[in-house]
Amino acid sequence: MPIKAYYNEPISSFLKDDANRILGILTAEHHHALEEQQRWAWLQQISILEAALTDQQDGRIFLEFYIPRMGKRADALLIAKNIVFVIEFKAGASEHTSTAFDQVEDYALDLKNFHEGSHRVPIVPVLVSTNAESRPISELKFADDLVASPVGTNKADLSSLIHKICAEYIFPTLDIDVWMAKGYRPTPTIVEAAEILYRTHSVTDISRSDAGAKNLQETSASVSKIIDQARQNRTKSICFVTGVPGSGKTLAGLNIATRRSDEHRDEHAVFLSGNGPLVDVLREALIRDRATREHIPKKTAEREVRSFIQNIHHFRDDYVGNNDIPVEKVVVFDEAQRAWTRKQAASFMQRKRGQADFNMSEPEFLISVMDRHPDWCAVVCLVGGGQEINIGEAGISEWISAIETLFPTWEVHVSPRIALPEYGSPIEIEKFLASPRVRVDEHLHLAVSMRSFRAEALSDLVGHIIDNEPESARAAFKRIETVYPIYLTRNLDVAKTWLRSQARGTERFGLVASSGAQRLRPEGIHIKTEIEPANWFLNGSTDVRSSYYLEDVASEFAVQGLELDWVGVCWDGDFHHKNETWVCQNFKGTKWQSVNDESRRLYLKNAYRVVLTRARQGMILFIPKGDISDPTRPPSFYDGTFDYLRSCGINTLD
Structure with a gap:
């Protein structure tokens, strides 16, 4: 799918264009009843961009740039000096809100992940709160994928911000025509x-x-x-x-x-x-x-x-x-x-x-x-x-x-x-x-997973792990490890810290576990406490009921058919590796009981298959150390699983 925007012109043409003609184009492309507030906002944006780009003749500008995965439009997208600027305006705003920063960063991440021409291109998300105080940036922070942390400015300082970034950061030549010709391959949740x-x-x-x-x-x-x-x-x-x-x-x-x-x-x-x-x-x-x-x-x-x-x-x-x-x-x-x-x-x-x-x-x-x-x-x-x-x-x-x-x-x-x-x-x-x-x-x-857009071999990897095929699992992991990170840890705090550090914008993360993982309770994981799915999956990061808080853990029943960007899988003794095979158990009363019925064993295997395939971008597997003094949590339950997963090629994180 080609890129789409209401307005798409070289910067030099934009600067010569009449504001009312541009407004007419935006209005014609809108296809909805135009509210006066939207018309005023567009005129404000055009005026601010004209002032900001007066000395920036080279490059291209897009207004109302379509973000397919989110079904929304970024106010402006600017290509200058081999850098892509995604710009969101908040007309009349006197402060930069975290919600607005998340919004523009989400747009940048969408472009990076799903537009083929942007995979190796620097992208800078810019929030313009028109009446906010000036906050000069000392240094722009680019992640490994070349998406910068979002920066905020106001209507007067947008020009200096763009010039500063273009002057200080040198990147390989970006052929704008080639960039525009590349397709969009969105994979929404x-x-x-x-x-x-x-x-x-x-x-x-x-x-x-x-x-x-x-x-x-x-x-x-x-x-x-x-x-x-x-x-x-x-x-x-x-x-x-x-x-x-x-x-x-x-x-x-x-x-x-x-x-x-x-x-x-x-x-x-x-x-x-x-x-x-x-x-x-x-x-x-x-x-x-x-x-x-x-x-x-x-x-x-x-x-x-x-x-x-x-x-x-x-x-x-x-x-x-x-x-x-x-x-x-x-x-x-x-x-x-x-x-x-x-x-x-x-x-x-x-x-x-x-x-x-x-x-x-x-x-x-x-x-x-x-x-x-x-x-x-x-x-x-x-x-x-x-x-x-x-x-x-x-x-x-x-x-x-x-x-x-x-x-x-x-x-x-x-x-x-x-x-x-x-x-x-x-x-x-x-x-x-x-x-x-x-x-x-x-x-x-x-035939192809859309959930893990970075790793179409994920379902193969998980299948090999569950089916006790470590060599095949190792080969499958090698195919995805550079684009889909998976780590092992024995420390739940390490897992939580990793999840928080990976997510940007409103990317969602959370903890999942098998419904039979009843002896994770000493670790603070209460699988018997059911989540409220709508709140867990939809509410924002400030809501304690949301997945972001990493307090409520979702079972396979709550997450089947749904997904998160980053997942922490909490592994218990109900499905543990011992003597080169999987052991299936059910915790009843005060002790574990062997699961011998073939259909129940299948349900347990599938529970882990489900929780291991919920992450779109990466996951971390938490395997407790157990407690030698607790007969319901002997270290042998967990050490064998940890060693087996390492034999599948997965690296540890301390």
Whole structure:
């Protein structure tokens, strides 16, 4: 995706241009009703920039420069003397707030990380609080990636700041034409993506398009074609979309639901998830965003958002004990592998809903609800491999069983990857794939992680670690260690300090652990104290409930499907390495008990698979030392894990 800006001219042309003509261009590109305050702010910015650049004829200036990952625009971007200045104006402001500094630094980091032409280019984030006091900088601090710490100035001193930086710092020649021709490859967090998608109904500006990545639009297009065929032919279809951890399955699902809702309102497409924390976080993010943008009460924003993103269990409960036909013609089930088995669903419905005669698996019941439509419908299942983390989660097998035995007329579309071992029994699935009504489509698989934009091999590394393959893990780590830092430490304070030192702007960091990590409590890690997901993932660094405070620790149940920039993984004895193999344990009462049941062992392995794949930019693994006097925390539980992870190539940090 090429760079975008409302106004884009050489500095020499900008200085000759008429302010009112520039204002006209900005207004024409705005495509929204222009408030008088915005018009005044633009005129102020144009005037300030003209004064600041009078003696700076070479270079280029962009006004209202689009930041795709964030769905926002930087006020100005200036290229002068081989340096990129990202400039944010706060008209009338008399002080530089930390929030404003974070904003302009976020813009600079977005440019650095996601614009190909900016990877090796110096970037200086500049905050212009027009009426603030002058604060001359003594020295500009550039990080290793050449993004400087944000600097603040006012309208009078912007000129001297730019001249000082251009004079004192010499960098290699930057070909501006080449820089502009380079593409943007944004990889937003799922929260950022959901906000942009809900606002614009398009993934065009937020999805990657490089040849090495599966394009979300290809997957969405394939699914939309399946839905269109079902609609035209009056048939019922189900399709299974697979993907590696962090590949954008949820984003693809949100895109499909959004586009169908926008283009075919009579379908009443809905996005359903059994992941309660994910639903809570996405809903709250969209509610806050819409309320802020449209200046409406949160309650008003909440009504529409709740109908678009629903908890799958609430959807299910609406149709138990009746024969009602759902209004929804298209449903997208996120994390379909976590749907319940017949035993788990029946037990829950009897205990919690008083439905003693409920005798169906969740996949069976959900398909049967959609099967009530007399004409057509479409079901889209988003499936993660190796993601089952709780008792009673069925994986893909229950869906296949239900389709084969109870719904013989449904058309089935699948990704070829569901035959891989992590999706279920290969023999059972291979037999299913041989059925004449099953159509295989390669576009229904998302192959490349978007979460770890710096390390597409992360999921391979974590898989090798969990599968006890140290040599393969070492090879995978060598491929990513220069772009995706991972460290080991025996000191929790060291881990916390490292996390705080890595994050810039509003990059989010936090601590995660397995839900079975009950003997980390002496270290101050209380895994049994549940986080409030919306507050933990969305609130700012001054809120004690947020992840930034590094007090509340999130389990695999709270973080599955979500992500942070930097993660501290806290490792306990529930999954520890001993005698060249993994030992699985469950802490009950006052002691550890061996986990011998194969499905429970799988859940525990997957819990660690989840917490180890939450970080977009890097992570640190905290392995306690244990306590020789505490039989629940013997050093042997932790030393073996620490030594094994070092054998995987991961370096220590003291």
